[in-house]
Amino acid sequence: MASGKPPDFNLFGAEEKVLAAAEGLERRVADGPEELRADVRALVEAYRRAVREQRRLVKVSDRLQGQLGTVNQELAKRTAEAEEALARLRDAQEQLVQTEKLASLGALVGGVAHEINTPVGIALSCASHLSDATAAIHRLFAADDIGVDDFQRYMDTAADTARLILANCERAAALIRSFKQVAVDRTTSERRRFDLAATIGATLDSLGPGLRQAGHTVTVACPAELMMESYPGALGQVLTNLVMNSVVHGYDQGVAGRLSIRVDQPDPVTVRLVYADDGKGIPDEYRARVFDPFFTTRRGSGGTGLGLHIAHTLVRGSLGGTLTVDSAPGRGTTFTLVMPVTAEERLSPG
Amino acid sequence: MERLTIPATERSPEVDFDFAGGRLSIRGESYPEDAAALFGPLFAALDRFLAASPGPAIRFDFELIYFNSSSAKALMNMFQMLEKAAEGGRAVTVNWIFAPEDETMREFGEDFSEDLSHVRFHLVATPPDGG
Ligand SMILES: Nc1ncnc2c1ncn2[C@@H]1O[C@H](COP(=O)(O)OP(=O)(O)O)[C@@H](O)[C@H]1O
Ligand SMILES: [Mg+2]
Numbered sequence: 001m002a003s004g005k006p007p008d009f010n011l012f013g014a015e016e017k018v019l020a021a022a023e024g025l026e027r028r029v030a031d032g033p034e035e036l037r038a039d040v041r042a043l044v045e046a047y048r049r050a051v052r053e054q055r056r057l058v059k060v061s062d063r064l065q066g067q068l069g070t071v072n073q074e075l076a077k078r079t080a081e082a083e084e085a086l087a088r089l090r091d092a093q094e095q096l097v098q099t100e101k102l103a104s105l106g107a108l109v110g111g112v113a114h115e116i117n118t119p120v121g122i123a124l125s126c127a128s129h130l131s132d133a134t135a136a137i138h139r140l141f142a143a144d145d146i147g148v149d150d151f152q153r154y155m156d157t158a159a160d161t162a163r164l165i166l167a168n169c170e171r172a173a174a175l176i177r178s179f180k181q182v183a184v185d186r187t188t189s190e191r192r193r194f195d196l197a198a199t200i201g202a203t204l205d206s207l208g209p210g211l212r213q214a215g216h217t218v219t220v221a222c223p224a225e226l227m228m229e230s231y232p233g234a235l236g237q238v239l240t241n242l243v244m245n246s247v248v249h250g251y252d253q254g255v256a257g258r259l260s261i262r263v264d265q266p267d268p269v270t271v272r273l274v275y276a277d278d279g280k281g282i283p284d285e286y287r288a289r290v291f292d293p294f295f296t297t298r299r300g301s302g303g304t305g306l307g308l309h310i311a312h313t314l315v316r317g318s319l320g321g322t323l324t325v326d327s328a329p330g331r332g333t334t335f336t337l338v339m340p341v342t343a344e345e346r347l348s349p350g
Numbered sequence: 351m352e353r354l355t356i357p358a359t360e361r362s363p364e365v366d367f368d369f370a371g372g373r374l375s376i377r378g379e380s381y382p383e384d385a386a387a388l389f390g391p392l393f394a395a396l397d398r399f400l401a402a403s404p405g406p407a408i409r410f411d412f413e414l415i416y417f418n419s420s421s422a423k424a425l426m427n428m429f430q431m432l433e434k435a436a437e438g439g440r441a442v443t444v445n446w447i448f449a450p451e452d453e454t455m456r457e458f459g460e461d462f463s464e465d466l467s468h469v470r471f472h473l474v475a476t477p478p479d480g481g
Binding site: 049052053056057059060061063064067 | 419422423461462
């Protein structure tokens with residue numbers, strides 16, 4: 001037990017010295033009157049016991065503190081473990097949020113490719129037609145066999161195809177411009193001045209193919225030239241998540257939905273955007289939870305339960321507004337987004 | 351003498367002094383805010399009980415899970431009272447009850463029994479539900 005101590009160290013050395021002195025006193029009074037001897041003996045015995053109790057108490061409190069130390073260490077270890085687990089969870093959560101953002105960005109890119117395909121395809125076939133016609137007229141010209149009719153036909157073809165090529169290339173260029181803006185907004189989350197109707201249009205364009213494929217139609221009623229000073233990327237993301245949810249959750253295969261976006265201004269500094277579908281709706285017991293992270297009725301078939309959570313976070317954060325849901329089974333689903341025309345500048349993107 | 355029972359609290363043990371049956375017990379945890387308030391009445395009752403002679407045989411069970419230093423000192427005082435009574439001819443048995451894996455509690459029992467020569471002191475390792 002005492003192996004580590006120097007041999008001459010004794011925690012109770014002083015007490016032992018007093019005890020030795022007391023025992024010496026006991027011997028010195030050995031010849032004294034019996035009453036005195038008995039008293040001294042009792043005193044010495046009491047002191048002996050007091051010293052034993054003191055040793056015992058020190059042991060008791062050392063042990064108790066030892067236990068406390070062990071408990072504290074265990075606690076520190078558990079706390080560290082819990083903190084680590086929390087950090088891992090946050091990482092995983094952050095990753096899921098990124099996954100969800102990527103999914104809607106993926107839809108955007110898919111939409112872009114599909115949407116641009118049409119005008120480019122038309123321009124291409126017009127160009128090819130013009131090229132064929134030019135080769136034919138060239139042959140006639142070379143054979144010195146060209147008539148006025150031939151030339152007239154060729155001129156008509158050239159004018160038609162040139163007009164179509166121009167119109168479709170312009171359409172493609174316009175689409176690319178708007179997608180470029182959507183993509184930049186979506187990835188940089190910067191505040192800027194923008195036309196709300198145009199941003200809604202560009203966002204819907206990017207979702208167009210998916211909507212048309214499923215047979216859904218979207219009607220938009222938005223005041224022209226409603227300029228906002230806000231975060232168009234966040235707004236596009238919110239709209240995308242709402243529309244994608246309608247497509248995924250709102251309708252059975254083959255059911256054509258009617259989606260609508262209506263914008264008005266309850267007052268000059270506020271914009272209210274009401275998004276609605278006429279789909280299945282959300283059961284009462286789920287409605288309060290749809291904004292909760294990870295709440296999904298489609299776990300296992302692609303649902304992350306983060307779409308509405310992200311939408312809510314973006315509305316509360318960047319857009320500085322509120323997002324509420326109103327829905328009942330069979331009565332469709334309506335989301336109301338109320339936000340200031342001018343959003344507060346945010347230091348960190350989000 | 352009237353039986354003395356005190357229910358356990360978060361910081362103080364359950365006390366049952368059945369004087370007529372000669373069976374006394376203290377069980378639970380003991381780290382009271384005010385040791386004097388808890389142990390004062392116990393000492394007073396024990397004193398009166400032990401003063402009556404010749405008294406019945408006594409069995410005192412201590413089954414503590416945790417106690418602080420003040421409580422340890424109080425326990426030692428209590429053991430001293432019991433030792434005196436035993437020396438005076440009373441049959442006194444103390445059972446120091448602890449969970450089998452609780453080495454610390456066993457060592458406390460061993461320490462406390464050092465000064466007792468007339469009291470019969472038993473170290474009893476009992477599984478939590480066994481007794
Ligand atoms: N338009 C809607 N129609 C019906 N249910 C919806 C609609 N939008 C959301 N929901 C419900 O809210 C849940 C949460 O949506 P969301 O957070 O986007 O997660 P996810 O789409 O990954 O399931 C969905 O699982 C669905 O049950
Ligand atoms: Mg979703």
